Every structure is written in C-alpha cells, then in structure tokens.
Amino acid sequence: MNIVKSLVLLALVWVGMVQAADPLVVSHGADRAIPIAVVPFGWQGGAMLPEDMAEVVGNDLRNSGYFEPIPRQNMLSMPTTAEGVFYRDWKALGAQYVLVGNVNPDGGRLSINYALFNVATEQQMLTGNVAGTQQQLRDMAHYISDQAFLKMTGIKGAFSTRLLYVTAENLATNNTRYTLQRADYDGARAVTLLQSREPILSPSFAADGKRIAYVSFEQKRPRIFIQHIDTGRREQVTNFEGLNGAPAFSPDGSRLAFVLSRDGNPEIYVMNLATRQLARVTNHFAIDTEPFWGADGQTIYFTSDRAGKPQIYRTNVNGGGAERVTFIGNYNANPKLSADGKTMVMVHRQDGYKVFQIAAFDLQTSRLKVLSQTTLDESPTVAPNGTMLTYATRQQGRGVLMLVSTNGRVRIPLPTAQGDVREPSWSPYLQ
Amino acid sequence: MEMTKFGKLAALGLALAIAAGCSSKGGDSAGEGAVDPNAGYGANTSGVDGNLAAEEAALRAITTFYFEYDSADLKPEAMRALDVHAKDLKGNGARVVLEGHADERGTREYNMALGERRASAVQRYLVLQGVSPAQLELVSYGEERPLVLGSSEESWAQNRRVELRK
Amino acid sequence: MRPSSQGYFWPVLWALTLHVLMFALLFVSFQFTPDLPPARPIVKATLVSLKSKSPAQVQTNQKIAGEAQKTAAQQYEAEQLEQKKADDKKLADAKKAEAMKKQAEAQKQAEAKKAEAQKAEAKKQAEIAKKKAADEAAKKKAAEDAKKKAAEEAKKKAAAEQARKKAAADAKKAAEDAKRKAQADAKAKALAELMSDEPQYQMDVGDDKDDEVTAGIDARIVQLVSEQWSRPPSARNGMSVTVLIEMLPSGQITNVSLVQSSGDAAFDQSAISAVKNVGRIHEMIEIDRATFERKYRKREMIFKPEDLSL
Numbered sequence: 001m002n003i004v005k006s007l008v009l010l011a012l013v014w015v016g017m018v019q020a021a022d023p024l025v026v027s028h029g030a031d032r033a034i035p036i037a038v039v040p041f042g043w044q045g046g047a048m049l050p051e052d053m054a055e056v057v058g059n060d061l062r063n064s065g066y067f068e069p070i071p072r073q074n075m076l077s078m079p080t081t082a083e084g085v086f087y088r089d090w091k092a093l094g095a096q097y098v099l100v101g102n103v104n105p106d107g108g109r110l111s112i113n114y115a116l117f118n119v120a121t122e123q124q125m126l127t128g129n130v131a132g133t134q135q136q137l138r139d140m141a142h143y144i145s146d147q148a149f150l151k152m153t154g155i156k157g158a159f160s161t162r163l164l165y166v167t168a169e170n171l172a173t174n175n176t177r178y179t180l181q182r183a184d185y186d187g188a189r190a191v192t193l194l195q196s197r198e199p200i201l202s203p204s205f206a207a208d209g210k211r212i213a214y215v216s217f218e219q220k221r222p223r224i225f226i227q228h229i230d231t232g233r234r235e236q237v238t239n240f241e242g243l244n245g246a247p248a249f250s251p252d253g254s255r256l257a258f259v260l261s262r263d264g265n266p267e268i269y270v271m272n273l274a275t276r277q278l279a280r281v282t283n284h285f286a287i288d289t290e291p292f293w294g295a296d297g298q299t300i301y302f303t304s305d306r307a308g309k310p311q312i313y314r315t316n317v318n319g320g321g322a323e324r325v326t327f328i329g330n331y332n333a334n335p336k337l338s339a340d341g342k343t344m345v346m347v348h349r350q351d352g353y354k355v356f357q358i359a360a361f362d363l364q365t366s367r368l369k370v371l372s373q374t375t376l377d378e379s380p381t382v383a384p385n386g387t388m389l390t391y392a393t394r395q396q397g398r399g400v401l402m403l404v405s406t407n408g409r410v411r412i413p414l415p416t417a418q419g420d421v422r423e424p425s426w427s428p429y430l431q
Numbered sequence: 432m433e434m435t436k437f438g439k440l441a442a443l444g445l446a447l448a449i450a451a452g453c454s455s456k457g458g459d460s461a462g463e464g465a466v467d468p469n470a471g472y473g474a475n476t477s478g479v480d481g482n483l484a485a486e487e488a489a490l491r492a493i494t495t496f497y498f499e500y501d502s503a504d505l506k507p508e509a510m511r512a513l514d515v516h517a518k519d520l521k522g523n524g525a526r527v528v529l530e531g532h533a534d535e536r537g538t539r540e541y542n543m544a545l546g547e548r549r550a551s552a553v554q555r556y557l558v559l560q561g562v563s564p565a566q567l568e569l570v571s572y573g574e575e576r577p578l579v580l581g582s583s584e585e586s587w588a589q590n591r592r593v594e595l596r597k
Numbered sequence: 598m599r600p601s602s603q604g605y606f607w608p609v610l611w612a613l614t615l616h617v618l619m620f621a622l623l624f625v626s627f628q629f630t631p632d633l634p635p636a637r638p639i640v641k642a643t644l645v646s647l648k649s650k651s652p653a654q655v656q657t658n659q660k661i662a663g664e665a666q667k668t669a670a671q672q673y674e675a676e677q678l679e680q681k682k683a684d685d686k687k688l689a690d691a692k693k694a695e696a697m698k699k700q701a702e703a704q705k706q707a708e709a710k711k712a713e714a715q716k717a718e719a720k721k722q723a724e725i726a727k728k729k730a731a732d733e734a735a736k737k738k739a740a741e742d743a744k745k746k747a748a749e750e751a752k753k754k755a756a757a758e759q760a761r762k763k764a765a766a767d768a769k770k771a772a773e774d775a776k777r778k779a780q781a782d783a784k785a786k787a788l789a790e791l792m793s794d795e796p797q798y799q800m801d802v803g804d805d806k807d808d809e810v811t812a813g814i815d816a817r818i819v820q821l822v823s824e825q826w827s828r829p830p831s832a833r834n835g836m837s838v839t840v841l842i843e844m845l846p847s848g849q850i851t852n853v854s855l856v857q858s859s860g861d862a863a864f865d866q867s868a869i870s871a872v873k874n875v876g877r878i879h880e881m882i883e884i885d886r887a888t889f890e891r892k893y894r895k896r897e898m899i900f901k902p903e904d905l906s907l
Binding site: 168199202217221222242245246259264287290303309333334379 | 535537543544545569570571572575576580581
Binding site: 023024025026027028029030031032033034066096118119120121152153154155338340342343360362364365367369385386387406407 | 815818819822823824825826827828829830831833839850862863865866867868870871873874875876877896897898899900901902903904906907
C-alpha cells in the first residue's frame with residue numbers, strides 16, 4: 001500500500017502543479033538602468049596606469065542605456081578578485097551586478113583578470129582574462145565591457161567599434177581645414193585619416209570594417225574615394241560630371257551605391273567594384289539621394305522629394321518601382337537601418353514643425369519615436385547591436401556629436417577636437 | 432530634345448509667373464526665409480532712372496543669387512542681373528562656374544542635391560537667354576561652404592545661393 | 598476577464614480527466630514505477646543549483662553552513678542552509694526581527710518533526726495536499742467572486758444533489774453562474790471523496806483566504822519582475838516569451854529557464870534576467886507550505902510587452 005500512497009501523492013503533486021500552472025503575465029517593463037558596481041581595477045605594477053579601466057568599462061555600460069554604475073565613494077569595499085566579493089556589501093548598495101578586475105604586469109605586457117557577479121542570485125556569471133600592451137588598455141576595457149554586456153543582456157556588445165566623422169576648422173576667411181577622423185565609438189583616441197582644404201563628406205564603412213568610402217572635393221569637384229584604413233591606400237571611384245555623392249557599400253562589400261547627376265538630376269547608381277560596371281537604380285526627375293542597403297543586399301532605401309518634400313522610399317537594386325516608406329512628418333531623410341532590419345533611423349521633421357530631429361521608425365508597424373531633442377539634428381548612425389546611436393547637432397554655434405542610447409536614457413556629447421564636428425558613421429563589429 | 436526644350440520653356444514660364452506673383456506672395460513666405468538679401472539691390476537699381484549704363488553696371492556686380500527655403504525658383508531681381516550676365520557671356524564666350532549652395536537645415540547630401548538644383552535653375556535661365564551650355568559648369572557645395580556662419584533666418588537666407596564665378 | 602459561465606467548465610473537465618487518470622494509475626503504474634520519496638526531485642533541483650554556484654558563493658555558503666547543524670538528510674541540509682541565510686538577513690533587519698524569528702522557529706519545529714517521523718509527516722502532507730488540490734480545482738475562482746453568498750448556497754445545493762440526485766433540477770432555477778459553480782463543486786467533491794478516506798467539507802473558508810493571499814503574491818511577483826525588466830531595442834509589443842521560475846519556500850529564486858522562446862535571443866534573455874534579478878520574493882513566507890508546493894515551487898511566467906513605444 002506504500003507504493004500506492006506514494007503514487008497518489010506524486011500524482012496529486014503533479015495535478016496540483018498543473019492546476020496551479022496559470023502562468024503569471026508580465027506586460028510592462030520599467031526599462032530602468034540597472035545598478036552595477038564596476039569596482040576600480042587592481043594594479044600590481046609600479047607607476048599608475050594611464051587609463052582608469054573601471055571608469056572606461058562603467059561608461060561603456062552606462063552608454064548602452066542599460067546600466068547605471070554606482071559611484072565609487074559609495075562602495076563599502078573595493079575587491080579586485082572574486083574572493084573579495086561579499087554579496088551583502090553590494091546588496092546594501094542596491095547593486096544588481098558587480099564587476100571586478102585586476103591588472104598584472106606580464107613581461108612587457110599587461111594581463112587583466114576580471115569577473116562578473118549577479119548579486120541577486122549570488123552567482124559568478126563570468127570570469128576571464130585579456131592581455132595586451134599599455135597602449136591597448138582602452139581596447140581591453142572595451143573588450144571586458146563587451147563580454148559583460150553580452151552576459152548580462154544577451155546582446156553582443158558594441159563597445160569595441162569605431163566611428164568615422166568629419167571636422168571643419170575655420171582657420172581664416174576662405175581657409176578651412178577639413179579632416180576625416182576615426183575614433184573609438186566613445187570619441188576617444190581619434191586618428192586623422194585624411195586632411196584637406198576642401199570639403200570632405202559622407203564617410204561610411206564597408207562591412208569588413210577595413211575599407212571606407214567618402215566624398216572629397218580635393219579636385220574642386222565632389223568625387224568618391226575608397227580608402228583602406230590600415231594601409232592608407234586610396235582609390236578614386238568616380239569622376240562623373242555633376243554630383244558624385246553619398247557612397248554606401250553593399251552588405252557583402254562587392255558593390256557601392258552612390259548618387260550621380262550626370263543625367264541631369266540626382267539619381268542612385270550601383271557600381272560593381274570588381275568590374276567597375278555601373279547600373280542606374282532610380283529614374284525620376286526629382287532628387288534621389290542617400291542610398292542605404294537593406295540587409296538582403298537587394299533593397300535600397302533612399303531619400304527622394306518626388307512627392308514634393310523629402311521622404312524615404314525603397315526600391316529593388318535592379319530597378320523597378322519605388323515604394324514610399326514614410327508618410328508621417330514633412331521631412332524624412334538619410335535613412336539608416338538597424339542590423340536586424342526592424343528599425344530605421346532618419347532625420348525627421350514633424351508635421352507643423354520646422355526643427356530637424358532624429359527619429360526611429362519601425363518598418364513593420366510604421367510607428368515612429370523621436371530620439372533627439374534639439375533642432376538641427378542630422379546624420380544618425382546606429383551601433384551594430386542597435387543599442388546606441390550617434391548623430392550630429394549644433395551646440396553654441398558649434399557642430400558636435402551626440403551619443404544616445406536607443407531607449408533614450410543616455411544622451412552625452414562625444415569628446416571631439418577643434419572646430420565643427422559632423423557626419424558620424426558607425427563601424428560594423430570589428431575583429 | 433523636344434522634351435528638354437519644353438522643359439526650358441516651362442521653367443521660363445514658371446519663372447515669369449513667380450515674378451508676376453511676387454508682390455502678393457511676399458507676405459505669405461514670411462515663415463521660412465523671410466529675409467531677402469536681394470531686396471536692397473532691387474530698390475537701388477529701380478531708383479536710378481535713365482542712366483542705363485549705371486544700372487547695367489550695378490546689375491553686373493551682382494554675382495550671387497538668393498533662393499527661398501527648399502526652393503530653386505529664381506527671383507525677379509536675380510533674373511534682371513542674369514539678363515546682363517547673359518548678354519556679356521554671349522559676347523565674350525567666357526566660361527563660368529555656377530556654384531550652388533544650401534543653408535544648414537536638412538541633410539548634407541540632400542542639400543548637395545538642392546545646391547545643384549539651384550545652380551541648374553541659373554544655368555537653364557542663362558541658356559534660354561542664348562548662352563551656350565558649354566560655357567557653364569555646375570558644382571554644388573551643398574551646405575559645406577556657408578557664406579555666413581550662424582543658425583538664424585538671416586544667415587540661412589544668405590547661404591541659400593548660387594554664385595557665378597569667372 | 599472570462600465570462601464566469603465559461604470559467605468553470607474547462608477547469609472542471611480538466612480536473613475530472615486528470616483525477617480519473619490518476620485513479621487509473623493506482624491500478625496500473627505502480628508495477629513499474631520505483632518507490633520514490635515524494636519530495637526528492639524538488640530537493641535535488643535545489644542541490645544542483647547550489648552546486649553550480651560560484652566559488653565565492655560556495656565560500657559564503659560554507660561560512661554560514663559551518664554554523665548550521667548538519668543532518669544526514671540532504672534535503673534537510675539544503676533547506677536548513679536556506680533557512681540560515683534567511684536568519685542572517687533577519688538579524689540585520691531590526692523591524693522584522695521578531696516576526697522572522699517566529700517564522701523560523703515554526704519552520705524549524707516542523708522540520709524537526711519531519712526528521713523524527715518523516716513517513717508520518719509525508720503522509721500528513723500528502724493528505725493536506727490532496728485535499729487542497731481537490732478543493733482548489735473547485736474553488737479557484739470562488740475568492741474572486743463578490744457574491745460569496747450565492748456560492749455558499751450553491752454548495753449546499755450541490756450537497757443536496759449528491760444525496761438526492763435532484764440538484765440538477767434545483768440548479769436550473771438558480772442563476773447561470775451559480776449553477777456552474779454548483780456543478781463544479783459537486784463534481785470536485787465527489788472526486789475528493791473517491792480519492793480520500795474521509796470526505797472534507799470544512800476547508801472552504803480557508804481556501805478562499807488562501808486564494809486572496811496568493812492573488813496578492815502573484816501581483817507582487819509580477820510587480821517585482823516588471824521593475825527589473827529592461828527590454829532590448831529589438832523588443833516589440835506583442836512579442837512573447839515563457840519562462841519557468843523555480844523557487845524555494847523562502848522565496849529564493851533558484852533557477853529560471855526558457856519554456857517557449859520568442860525567437861529573439863536578446864528578448865528571451867531580458868525576461869530571464871528580470872526574474873533572476875528579483876532574487877527573492879520575501880512575501881513567499883506568508884504562504885503555507887502546501888500552497889507553495891502547488892503554486893510556487895515551479896511557476897511559469899509569460900512576458901508579453903504592451904507598453905513599448907515602437
């Protein structure tokens with residue numbers, strides 16, 4: 001009879017569970033920034049390190065809009081290894097996660113051990129090591145941020161990516177110095193890739209992250225160039241009468257879309273980079289410009305004023321009809337798609353308004369969300385994981401770059417050099 | 432060819448229509464680009480009566496032509512100056528560059544296209560006056576070469592322009 | 598949400614089917630089913646989750662465990678450990694110290710009893726669970742009903758039906774939803790009688806109160822998880838992911854696993870993290886053990902946003 005009793009019990013427990021299995025339903029989220037303690041990294045060497053690793057990592061995580069680093073002065077202890085982490089200390093501060101790290105000299109190099117903990121579950125989530133030179137400290141910090149971000153959110157981190165942008169510095173009347181810069185995504189470690197007395201515009205990366213395309217007026221006319229970042233080697237791609245503009249690499253990197261006005265008005269063309277064969281994509285007396293490739297390598301999104309005001313359209317790369325995409329707002333231009341193809345960001349002017357802002361547009365639902373709050377916002381560019389975007393705006397008469405999280409929580413100006421800064425363009429994931 | 436001819440005629444017709452309707456339109460366009468940098472020139476030239484040579488000289492001195500926001504329509508005072516330039520160009524056969532510009536509002540590449548559209552409007556007008564297209568080269572700088580810095584209606588009005596450069 | 602006339606038909610049918618199935622199992626399955634101690638599988642899950650914890654965590658646990666009295670039973674140790682942690686927290690919290698202590702002592706006593714006579718305890722627990730399970734099926738919606746009086750009347754009628762087989766005719770006269778409840782109660786009770794040696798009629802009030810408590814706990818869990826939920830940029834209204842939450846009687850969440858993916862890895866992860874980051878549902882101590890086993894030891898949760906802007 002014992003067996004029978006046990007079985008009945010088991011069965012009832014099971015029945016009870018099934019009956020109680022009305023699932024709980026969560027339909028709202030707070031989308032709050034989750035408190036994380038990024039503890040100052042330990043350093044077992046002599047002179048102070050040139051970078052504050054924990055600060056770089058903390059800023060990365062904050063910039064994503066997902067996390068809020070806890071101020072150092074509030075920390076009850078500053079462990080640098082897993083053994084020193086006592087969950088009670090961090091619970092008291094309301095920290096959800098704790099990240100610790102320790103930097104060790106390793107020959108001429110530096111080796112960093114790091115670990116991530118979930119305070120609520122009292123579990124170590126991640127432990128790892130990364131090594132490099134002193135010049136690579138920021139790279140290592142961004143790497144750690146990427147690893148931690150992936151572990152905590154399930155989203156691949158984009159903190160090791162880069163930005164291209166253009167600066168214009170007015171030296172004297174009719175003497176402006178233009179530069180093309182490449183920096184970390186957060187604006188640090190800018191490097192000049194090109195300098196000119198004539199305008200430079202519309203830089204963008206190829207999907208391999210190694211080539212860039214841009215427009216340069218160095219021949220007093222706009223011409224498109226491709227430059228290999230590592231070698232600095234340049235090639236001129238176009239030399240057509242009229243406009244040569246808005247270059248955009250296809251997702252596979254084999255083709256380049258751009259704008260030519262050689263047939264009388266601006267049209268979108270695609271060039272096969274291997275054969276230099278040119279194919280016209282649009283054919284309309286209006287302005288067609290700012291091509292952006294869909295992830296399928298077949299669809300091209302672009303700006304056109306064929307309906308009177310600039311709006312976003314899409315067409316097949318092999319031609320055919322163009323389909324209008326945006327109907328909300330009296331000015332929509334410069335479309336950029338997120339990597340998952342769900343969201344398009346663009347320059348947007350609301351109906352009845354005269355200010356230009358950055359908006360995100362859902363391509364499925366056609367719902368629109370304004371992401372910026374100033375009046376002359378342009379050139380949006382999205383991080384490859386879609387969590388952050390950068391755009392250009394003006395502050396006190398000067399062009400600056402703003403970094404915002406897609407959820408709108410974070411909005412910070414990027415530290416940039418002298419002069420007007422403009423035309424940011426986000427890299428893909430880099431190796 | 433027929434089509435382009437028709438297009439040119441249409442452009443001329445449009446330009447004339449705008450010239451005719453300008454005085455009544457003035458009040459309505461106050462919203463965007465209300466400031467008209469060319470207005471001063473117009474007042475001066477019409478004030479001097481009889482001295483044709485002096486008026487021509489004054490018009491010849493005008494080499495920058497201004498536009499309304501997001502528009503490539505020539506203003507009547509610009510057409511008067513361009514008439515004088517057309518006469519000169521037909522006579523001397525010189526080559527000139529028409530530089531199109533836009534104000535800072537809107538996207539850079541769209542403004543590139545807008546600058547070119549403005550330069551094209553000037554080119555079409557000159558060709559209708561008999562200037563050879565071979566004498567005219569177009570280049571658009573979009574918003575990259577502002578004449579005046581600043582984010583005010585005044586600055587923007589002066590930056591929406593086509594410059595005729597010898 | 599659901600019209601009450603429909604609300605009882607399927608749960609009752611479901612309960613009926615399962616009970617019949619259970620009954621059939623009594624005669625069939627014991628021949629090939631090994632004799633498992635009832636609570637074992639659940640405890641195993643607890644131990645696995647402890648084992649998987651980090652060195653830092655194990656260290657902390659061992660520190661606490663060193664103070665605890667160890668027993669031979671693994672289950673006891675695991676739950677004792679959990680209890681000790683609760684005690685720790687309690688000491689720090691001056692406000693709740695008294696209440697927590699009582700709670701801890703009560704639980705200690707219960708566990709001591711269990712150690713002394715585990716078989717008897719198991720049997721007792723089983724009977725309580727059995728009764729509650731049977732009544733739960735019938736009474737699930739009763740607490741939500743504002744018209745308790747009507748329900749009571751219906752129950753009486755149900756008893757009458759059982760005795761005289763005239764209830765059907767009487768029930769027809771009653772309001773539509775009252776009739777449904779009556780039938781549900783009658784069938785569930787009949788089944789309960791079949792399954793149990795002593796029929797129980799007096800649990801009604803207690804169960805209603807239980808449901809009120811668990812409704813409050815359910816809302817609290819949803820609230821806590823909502824506060825922790827940060828959605829990825831790919832999230833859209835209408836996406837849906839289902840996760841399974843595993844919990845200890847202390848309210849400590851021990852595991853969260855994916856039941857039905859949304860197809861979007863980042864969205865799935867956001868749901869799992871939201872639950873994990875709650876850590877512990879402190880209000881779970883208000884729940885009696887049988888109810889906990891039935892409703893919260895394992896519980897599914899659906900994440901389906903309705904408040905996103907895109």
